[in-house]
Amino acid sequence: xxxxxxxxxxxxxxxxxxxxxxxxxxxxxxxxxxxxxxxxxxxxxxxxxxxxxxxxxxxxxxxxxxxxxxxxxxxxxxxxxxxxxxxxxxxxxxxxxxxxxxxxxxxxxxxxxxxxxxxxxxxxxxxxxxxxxxxxxxxxxxxxxxxxxxxxxxxxxxxxxxxxxxxxxxxxxxxxxxxxxxxxxxxxxxxxxxxxxxxxxxxxxxxxxxxxxxxxxxxxxxxxxxxxxxxxxxxxxxxxxxxxxxxxxxxxxxxxxxxxxxxxxxxxxxxxxxxxxxxxxxxxxxxxxxxxxxxxxxxxxxxxxxxxxxxxxxxxxxxxxxxxxxxxxxxxxxxxxxxxxxxxxxxxxxxxxxxxxxxxxxxxxxxxxxxxxxxx
Numbered sequence: 001x002x003x004x005x006x007x008x009x010x011x012x013x014x015x016x017x018x019x020x021x022x023x024x025x026x027x028x029x030x031x032x033x034x035x036x037x038x039x040x041x042x043x044x045x046x047x048x049x050x051x052x053x054x055x056x057x058x059x060x061x062x063x064x065x066x067x068x069x070x071x072x073x074x075x076x077x078x079x080x081x082x083x084x085x086x087x088x089x090x091x092x093x094x095x096x097x098x099x100x101x102x103x104x105x106x107x108x109x110x111x112x113x114x115x116x117x118x119x120x121x122x123x124x125x126x127x128x129x130x131x132x133x134x135x136x137x138x139x140x141x142x143x144x145x146x147x148x149x150x151x152x153x154x155x156x157x158x159x160x161x162x163x164x165x166x167x168x169x170x171x172x173x174x175x176x177x178x179x180x181x182x183x184x185x186x187x188x189x190x191x192x193x194x195x196x197x198x199x200x201x202x203x204x205x206x207x208x209x210x211x212x213x214x215x216x217x218x219x220x221x222x223x224x225x226x227x228x229x230x231x232x233x234x235x236x237x238x239x240x241x242x243x244x245x246x247x248x249x250x251x252x253x254x255x256x257x258x259x260x261x262x263x264x265x266x267x268x269x270x271x272x273x274x275x276x277x278x279x280x281x282x283x284x285x286x287x288x289x290x291x292x293x294x295x296x297x298x299x300x301x302x303x304x305x306x307x308x309x310x311x312x313x314x315x316x317x318x319x320x321x322x323x324x325x326x327x328x329x330x331x332x333x334x335x336x337x338x339x340x341x342x343x344x345x346x347x348x349x350x351x352x353x354x355x356x357x358x359x360x361x362x363x364x365x366x367x368x369x370x371x372x373x374x375x376x
Contacts, residue, residue, distance in 0.1 A: 003054060003075050007190060014191035017077030018054045019184025021135025022046055023088045024157050026056040029142035030070035031092035032153075034063040036146045041070065046142065048187025049134060059087070066094040078191040082168055083180060088159045092143065095152040104151040106140040111158030114182065115166060119175025121210025122203070129157065130171070130181040138187065157182065170200060173235065174207050198244050202251045205239045209255040213237040217261045218248060220279070224263040227356050231373045243268075246277030249344055259350040261372060262337055266330075266355050266363070267314040273336035277344065287314045294332045295321070315357050322363070330355055330364035338366045 005016040030044040040061045046054050060071040069091045076084035091111070110116050110129035117124045123133050131139065143153055162180035166172070171181060190196075208216055217228045217238045228238045241248040252260060262269060267287060271279045274290040292308045304324060311317045321329050337353040345351070352369040356362045365373055 003077060005052060005077075005188075009191070014079075015077040016052075016191070017075050017079055017081070017084070017189035018048065018056075019135065019187055019189055020074055020083055020086070020088060020159075020180065020182045021132065021138055021184035022048055022054055022187040023056070023072045023074040023086075024090060024131070024135060024182050025138040025142045025187075026054070026072040027058070027070045027088055027090035027157075028092065028139045028155055029145065030058040030061075030072070031063075031068040031090045032143045032146035034061060034070065035066075035068035035092055035094065038063060038065075044070075044072070046138070046187070049138070050186040050188045052188055054187070060089060068092050076189050079189045081189060082165050083162075086159050086161050086165065086180075088157065088182075090139075091156040091158070093154045093156070094147075095154055097150055098152060099150055101150050101152070104144050104147045104149055104153060106143045107152070107154045108136060108139060109154060109156045110178070111156045113159035113162030113166075113179040114157050115162075115171055115176035115179040117175065118177050119207065119211065121207035122174065122176075130176045130179070131157065132181060132183050132185075134185045134187075135182045139182075170204060174204065197242070198247055201240060201242060201244065201248060205248065205251050206255065208237050208239060209257060211236055214256070214258040215261070216252065216257050216259070217263055218245075218252075219263050220265065220268045223265055223356070223358065227354065227362065227373075228261075228263050243278055243280040243283075245272055245279060246344070249277070249341065252349060253345055257349060259352070260341070261352045261354060261369060262341060263354040263356070265315075266318050266333075266357055269337055269353065269355055270314055270333055272340055273333045275340050288317065291317050291321075291329065291333070294336065295326065295329045298326060298329045298332060300324075300326060300329070315359065318357050318360065318363055322360070327364070331366075334364045334366040334369075 006013050026044045026046045030041045033041045056072045058070050062069040071087050071089040074086050115130035117128050166180045217233050218241050219225050225238050268279050270287050270290050274286050276284045292305045334353045338351045341351040353366045355364040
């Protein structure tokens with residue numbers, strides 16, 4: 001039974017899905033209904049924070065006097081989600097009844113395949129099951145809808161496939177060990193959600209700050225990460241920003257961070273030198289124009305500027321500049337990155353920058369970055 005809700009983007013129709021949080025809440029509600037009614041439940045309905053109702057089929061049903069178990073399969077719709085199709089099981093145990101409880105107490109625990117928090121900086125305490133605040137409340141509400149008062153109940157969430165899936169996510173780096181996180185702020189998965197990806201990047205940044213790092217290395221992707229690791233920086237302080245430079249700088253501005261180093265391939269970081277803070281090619285380009293402008297400012301001849309405009313890629317432009325002894329152009333681009341970033345941060349946080357290419361490695365550093373990166 002597919003979840004039949006759709007959204008249209010760019011003229012294309014995409015099917016919505018529901019989060020691991022909604023899935024777990026559905027399994028918890030089904031288990032609660034079986035424990036209360038002492039009969040099998042085959043379907044369950046959950047009202048999500050997005051005010052969209054989701055009806056889910058229930059599997060692996062079991063109940064006894066003080067224990068019930070139910071499973072629901074997550075449906076991510078048309079989103080390429082690694083947890084799509086994962087089965088999430090809830091075992092609900094009635095610990096005791098207590099007439100003094102005006103509201104039932106619901107204890108959430110991590111079973112097989114559900115992560116446990118081992119580092120600070122997340123929205124959860126160390127030792128807690130990796131069930132984020134919104135889905136945590138959804139699960140508690142689902143149980144309390146059936147057992148509103150007078151009970152202490154334990155919710156054990158498991159998803160055995162989550163052990164392997166978690167290895168492909170940010171979880172190990174974030175200090176979430178043993179499995180996946182139960183996520184979702186709206187309860188609904190919107191295909192190709194930019195906001196969800198940005199939030200995952202911001203979480204990684206907040207974690208680094210919580211671990212005490214005052215110097216953060218911002219990279220666009222894996223190549224930048226490799227350069228930063230080679231320079232001796234810790235993996236926990238190297239933060240991916242993808243194309244979302246402006247978003248991540250705003251996040252940095254909210255934290256106790258003293259210094260950032262922007263490490264980027266020329267094709268991405270040169271856009272920042274031009275004041276472009278979302279580097280996706282669909283939104284902005286100007287790479288050749290920015291390089292050519294800096295070449296002109298450095299005194300390059302007209303034929304050099306014309307040659308830069310004729311070159312296909314920023315990487316090729318670097319090769320051309322180096323061949324013509326115009327390393328100063330790259331140095332100036334580094335300084336322009338620093339200037340633009342520090343201006344955006346209102347000069348509250350120090351910035352340095354590093355430019356590399358795939359063929360040459362590091363080709364330029366801002367003035368003060370030499371103390372952090374070896375470059376001759």
